[in-house]
Amino acid sequence: MAIVWREEYSVDDPDIDEQHQQLFQYLADLEENMKSGVDDAYMRRFLTALGIYTRSHFCFEEIIMRRRACPTAAKNKKQHKELLKAYSQVLQRFEAEGISDDLVQELHDFLKNWLIHHILHTDMGLRDCANVNK
Numbered sequence: 001m002a003i004v005w006r007e008e009y010s011v012d013d014p015d016i017d018e019q020h021q022q023l024f025q026y027l028a029d030l031e032e033n034m035k036s037g038v039d040d041a042y043m044r045r046f047l048t049a050l051g052i053y054t055r056s057h058f059c060f061e062e063i064i065m066r067r068r069a070c071p072t073a074a075k076n077k078k079q080h081k082e083l084l085k086a087y088s089q090v091l092q093r094f095e096a097e098g099i100s101d102d103l104v105q106e107l108h109d110f111l112k113n114w115l116i117h118h119i120l121h122t123d124m125g126l127r128d129c130a131n132v133n134k
């Protein structure tokens, strides 16, 4: 079952919370489609949309953290780089091998892991600097 965004996941920034909720929505949408089987067209649309959304979200979040001099800014930026690298690897595998249950599951686990480990831990650093230089 998809993880549902809850108030306790809030980083005390309405814009970033909204963007994170959108990422949770991406996972829920993927899981919904996995029930009936993800096809090539869906996978292509999903990866494209996720890539565009993620890049703009990461950029936004990095600017906010830097502006507020968040202690976790550098760690956050480094993890974003790693997440984009992992995303690119899934995309490259899809381009090279096409769709497979294995790849869909890999994408799912990657996204779920990211939501749990990155947003709920690293991005939480925003709470410590939420009111600085707003």
Ligand SMILES: [Fe+2]
Binding pocket: 061, 076, 080, 118, 119, 122, 123
């Ligand atoms: Fe982040």
